[in-house]
Amino acid sequence: MDGRFDVAIIGGGVVGNAVARELSRYQLKICVLEKELDVCNGVSGHNTGLLHSGILHKRGTLRTECCMEGNAEFEQVAKELDVPFKRCGKFIVGSGEEERKRLTALYERGLDNGIPGIRMLDESELKEMEPNAQGEFAIFVPSAGILCPFSYTIALAENAAMNGVKHFFDHEVTGITKSADGYEIATTQETVSARWIVNCAGLYSYKIAEMLGYDSYKPNRVKGEYIILDKRVGDKLSRPIYPTPNEAGAFDVHVTPTIDGNILVGPTIEMIGKNVNYDATQGMIQHLGKMGAELFPYVRKEYYIRNYAGVFPTLENPDSDEELDFQIQTKEEVPCTVNVVGITSPGLTSALPLARRVVEKIKNSEKLTSNPDFNPVRKGIVRFAEQSKEVQDQLIKKNPDYGEIFCRCECVTKAEIKQAIHNILGVSTVSGIKYRTRATMGRCQGGYCETRITAQIQQELNKDKTEILLNKKNAYMFVGEVRPDEEA
Template sequence: MKKQYDVLIIGAGVVGNAIARELSRYKINAAVVEKDLDVSTGTSSRNSGVIHSGIHYKPGTLRARLNVRGNALMTDLCRDLKVKIQYIGKLTVAQDDIDVETLHSLKQQGEANGVPGLEILDKDQMQKIQPGVGGIRALHSPTTGIICPYGLTIALAENAQANGVDFYLGNEVNNIVSNGQGFTVKTSAGESLSASVVVNAAGLYSDHIARMVGISDYSIYPCRGEYLILDKRLEGSLNVLVYPAPRKGGAGLGIHLTNTVDGNILIGPSNEYVNEADDYACTAQIIDTLKKEGHELLPGLSTSDFIRNFSGLRPKQTPPEIKGFKDFVIESRDDVPGFINLVGIESPGLTCSPAIGLMVRDMVAEKIPLEEKPSFISERPGIVGFFNELRPEEQADLVAKDPDYGEIVCRCEQVTKKEVLDAIQNPLGAKTIGAIKYRSRAMMGRCQGGFCLPRIVQILQKDFGYRPEDYLLSNAGSQLFTGRVR
């Protein structure tokens, strides 16, 4: 790879990759530097996967503007990148008169932000949309959607790479030296990369990266949200997203059920500040709370329907004693010329990401002339979704074309060998089992890899020459095995 770039983006989350993909339209050299061994390992893969409508943010704020614009951009983007998205709509539900007032002000706020189609529904209208839903009134936002958040992040990265962006995975930025004309960025893997523009899209570590160039105005306070994933058996229990009306003092949007595009339902997230930016532990207390809430919200739930728990971290700018929200920081710094700084991109960052891509492009254009390149390909090859979502006739056609489609590796999600091979040989290269999981959905079903992990290990050994010590779950040090039997 070139080592000398016009633009270097730090962080391969959805924001970094959306910027990279946007910049890949132009005749410039760009690269993404990421500390982990894959893209989308932090906040971008650990969230509800909701495309928000934009009702929750004060008119005029960056969050409000980018949310509404990002939401509108998402349709075409997902079509081009073959990412599943469903605009299923959301009911924000009022339980009492105070809540109803909140709904009215949310509606007003949403309309001021330019959110289309908002309506306050009465009980009957609510029941038509979601039979059995509680509450006395609801605000319906039809442009709220669901998406696979890591699917989008991976797709953005792959498309950016196909259009010439270099990716340095497993490269934690150790220091950044500014020489007035540009920057030299040194990484943990020994890379020394130079660039005229550096974009800080480091999410939970954005304060840390900013400090490397002398910007000490910001602090990130990781705020953990725990989730439970429910078995696909419950698919279809929810037609729309149902959220409680926000109440004073809440830092998130409340514990709720969220459908995913893949058919699982999520319960969560909780809301709890932690000290470390990689503290993804789940706690007994919150697991219990989520289970209790789950049983209340979904009466048909059985204990065997919980298939996994996970947590994500919100990169909040507000410390625990203040809580609440602060607007996104997206700035081109005059004191550090060429440094574009993004701090505190928490919810609705996923929704905003395409709009952030455009905003940062404009900031880059002020530094470097951007000329469109005719070779840009906006579409990503492949099919939308997975083998198991196709009709038998379509499946038969695929198997006839490629026998690897006929071999099921993961029984729960019915993931084919072809899909596993595609994940292993993805354009960015799979260095971890996690990379295969997030691309193919193998190991994501109710047996959590009990059946398919041994098969995937075998494929990697036979077809790719893996030795026992080569298998990593996620990061350096996450070896699956300790060696051979004696």
């Protein structure tokens, strides 16, 4: 460990890395403590990848304020961080008089919130804009967009690292004690010293809050399952389609094109209390297929390529059964701490606005000096598949590794794999390479390229095959010989 830190951020999701990036604008020694082996392995990596507009929640809440702020600035953010993004808009569709009433109420909330450009559509207008959308009427929300949550979180983390932030993976926080001039943070690896602590621990933020001495919160987690559809139907849908919210104001299954050309169906909604359960189930797959097909007719089994689940950190107010708004807390009895809890959807959209508010909390206690060397620009790995034939030829001429395809489904080259392996964060898992290049994300789900990626990690990092991990601690790619050598 590299000495004492000014700020230790607990949690390597999108909000934690947004805080790291914003704090790196100042002359501070900063670290991020993450219990997993990479960023974006929790809530941030298991969502729909939607840039929300702010229509879904009431005006005046921190959730809505941060969402709208994050939405408005995202073109500039995506440009700085070299993150793929499309402001395509979305539809919220309905049928029948009961849904018309609920949709009208949602439309009026959108007007009250000041959501730009929203309008009601009849069925003919909906079909003209999105021929495969199912519905008798709809709200069109033009400010919504799509992005990749992995690409965005990785970009925030890499930009923070470029500006001096240290990331420590496999460092689960197990205890926190006050010291004379800050805090001693016990982790599964070592003890970290810091003057400030920022709690951005996502699903486990309530545990860190209790360690720090904040209020006790009761987690009432939500599990959502998804299906990913093949790119063969990607051109059949240009914008997300949401159903009318139910009587409780929640959305059931929706259908969303991804920034990379697939289509997501989901999530489902299942209250699971304190559990953290990522199991994908046959019953929910059937539910996804049925509900998704009511919005988009190409939700068919022949197009399914994968399913997965996310868990979201809904917290209940300790004084009531209501869901908490976003919370950015300080407490006089717990000096030099910022407690960020209750961050569920739209946390991805709200990450940088939340981070700026965390910085302001710290500024309220001490003067921060600007970092004259801060650079907000980060360049990602050039995606060979997205380049023109002329550019591809130039890339191959400069580096022959661009001429060797590792992942056929996504057309990812050896050059891209090698760049990902040598990432600034030091991540070397197979999934870490996957989320930096899209290798293994195609139709065959790694059947062709996974062994090649594993071999390249071995070669580039001088690792033995028994050391290669899929995504988590102890998730070894190889655990023994399939056919051991026989004695002569």
